[in-house]
Amino acid sequence: MDPAAAAAALFRSTFAAEPAAVAVAPGRVNLIGEHTDYNGLPVLPFAIGQSTAVAVAPSEAPLLEAVSREFPVPARLPLDAGPAACAEPWHRYLAAAAAVLGPRLPGRGARIAVASDLPAASGLSSSSALTVALLLALDAAFGLGLGRAELAGLAAQAERLAGAETGGMDQQVIAFAEAGALLRIDFLPPAMRAVPVPAGWAFVVASSGQPAPKGGGARDAYNERVVATRIAAALLADMLGAEIEGTPLLGHVAAIDAAPVLVDELPARSSARKAAATAGVPLERLVTLAAGTFDPDAQLPVRGYARHVLAEAERVDLACAAVEAGDLAALGELMAASHASLRDDYRCSTPALDALVKAMTKAGAAGARLTGAGFGGFAIAVCERGREQAVIDAAVAAAGGPAFEVAPSAGARLA
Ligand code: NG1
Numbered sequence: 001m002d003p004a005a006a007a008a009a010l011f012r013s014t015f016a017a018e019p020a021a022v023a024v025a026p027g028r029v030n031l032i033g034e035h036t037d038y039n040g041l042p043v044l045p046f047a048i049g050q051s052t053a054v055a056v057a058p059s060e061a062p063l064l065e066a067v068s069r070e071f072p073v074p075a076r077l078p079l080d081a082g083p084a085a086c087a088e089p090w091h092r093y094l095a096a097a098a099a100v101l102g103p104r105l106p107g108r109g110a111r112i113a114v115a116s117d118l119p120a121a122s123g124l125s126s127s128s129a130l131t132v133a134l135l136l137a138l139d140a141a142f143g144l145g146l147g148r149a150e151l152a153g154l155a156a157q158a159e160r161l162a163g164a165e166t167g168g169m170d171q172q173v174i175a176f177a178e179a180g181a182l183l184r185i186d187f188l189p190p191a192m193r194a195v196p197v198p199a200g201w202a203f204v205v206a207s208s209g210q211p212a213p214k215g216g217g218a219r220d221a222y223n224e225r226v227v228a229t230r231i232a233a234a235l236l237a238d239m240l241g242a243e244i245e246g247t248p249l250l251g252h253v254a255a256i257d258a259a260p261v262l263v264d265e266l267p268a269r270s271s272a273r274k275a276a277a278t279a280g281v282p283l284e285r286l287v288t289l290a291a292g293t294f295d296p297d298a299q300l301p302v303r304g305y306a307r308h309v310l311a312e313a314e315r316v317d318l319a320c321a322a323v324e325a326g327d328l329a330a331l332g333e334l335m336a337a338s339h340a341s342l343r344d345d346y347r348c349s350t351p352a353l354d355a356l357v358k359a360m361t362k363a364g365a366a367g368a369r370l371t372g373a374g375f376g377g378f379a380i381a382v383c384e385r386g387r388e389q390a391v392i393d394a395a396v397a398a399a400g401g402p403a404f405e406v407a408p409s410a411g412a413r414l415a
Contacts, residue, residue, distance in 0.1 A: 003053035004415035006069055006115035011055035014067050015111045019055035021140035025133035025412035026051045027124040028173045029205055029380050030371050031182055032338050033316040035346060037167025038226050039233070040188040040251025041313035044195070044320060045169055046408040047177030048205075052116035052129040053415065056137040059109045064094050066112035070120070079109055083162045084291070089213065090114075093127055096158035097134045104144050112137075119402065121211040121218075123372020127162070128170035131155045132412050140414055148175050160290035163219045164373075165226045177411035184320055188251045197408055198326045202388040203380060206360065206395030206403035208352040210376035218375045221348070225305055227294045230286045231275040232306035235266055238279035247285050250309045260310050266303040272296045301347070308345035312338060331382060332367030339369035339379075348374030356399045363387075363394030380406075 001009065004024050011019045026047040033043035066075040068090060075091045082099055083092035098105065118126040132155045139146045155171035173183045181194040212218040233248035239262050244252045253259045272286040273296040287294040315334045322330040339357050343349035353370045356379045360368040365381035372378065381391050388405050395403035
């Protein structure tokens with residue numbers, strides 16, 4: 001059963017009532033532009049056909065009562081529970097959605113049923129699909145009148161409260177994607193552009209066999225990189241004599257010609273405390289996260305991280321041009337360079353992801369790379385249509401699967 005029908009059926013069988021609204025939000029794959037969004041630098045993702053559906057009806061009690069087809073433990077959370085109090089990772093996203101809606105929910109709770117055909121903890125954005133679908137369904141059920149951009153912003157804030165200091169790519173592409181196209185997203189200043197995909201290309205995603213749970217260790221590894229790249233941005237701005245207001249991001253300095261050269265003069269490792277003193281910025285701008293404060297004395301490999309982010313942003317520009325020119329070989333080379341940079345400079349690949357990328361490339365993919373935050377999860381490959389089955393077979397042989405074709409699909413909707 002597809003997720004929308006399954007969520008509605010689960011709602012009926014659990015609560016013996018009809019849902020007031022059912023919303024469906026797709027997962028996403030990032031073609032290129034990895035770990036750039038929280039630096040205010042561009043990304044090139046697309047929404048996929050697999051999705052999470054949420055059926056909702058308002059209830060009188062100030063509680064979220066929720067069941068999921070995929071997660072066995074049901075939720076019964078006070079509206080003000082807050083994500084930190086939830087032991088079950090999937091409950092955190094429910095509590096976080098209630099927290100960002102806050103006073104917009106008129107003191108009443110909701111009954112919720114969830115069904116998904118997206119693999120969890122994979123880098124395919126199952127958490128953002130859940131958050132966006134939930135907010136869209138609550139918006140419809142309570143008549144909140146949220147606009148799409150506001151909804152994507154609230155979903156990103158919810159995800160940050162749940163623990164990972166995300167940059168907002170996932171929620172935005174899930175809210176705004178168009179079928180048949182990639183979505184180039186810029187953040188400084190904000191902009192979006194659909195980039196149609198040539199008809200003869202196919203995309204394959206494949207599991208490395210290792211989950212990358214944002215509710216667990218991957219969250220700390222992710223947040224370390226958010227803080228380390230803020231440190232790099234503050235130090236580079238200081239070297240360049242550039243003024244940054246608020247949180248320093250590499251996107252604030254990336255357009256300055258000398259920035260890529262000066263990256264090599266950054267310290268190999270630094271702590272937030274040391275960098276704040278050197279660059280003369282308040283320490284809290286470097287270490288404050290929505291879900292807490294990062295250790296100001298942790299020594300982080302800032303030079304390699306910054307080198308990856310600045311080079312990756314350039315690859316996004318080149319990849320957009322390659323897609324628009326229908327140049328599959330050029331796109332493939334950029335994806336290979338992205339993976340190497342994520343492996344060597346950003347240190348977020350794993351031996352299983354490296355082997356998977358190699359196997360898919362050998363089987364005829366024009367290019368392959370890890371997708372999402374890494375530390376496990378999925379890889380994406382692009383190939384000429386007709387070669388996708390060979391790439392899928394090679395991926396399953398290398399890492400055990402699942403591996404399947406994904407097609408650029410439309411964003412979130414009410415069912
Ligand atoms: P995944 O691993 O797919 O959840 C995460 C972030 C993105 C982005 C990528 C790395 C969340 C919800 N999403 O994606 O915003 O920073 O890593 O490019 O944390």
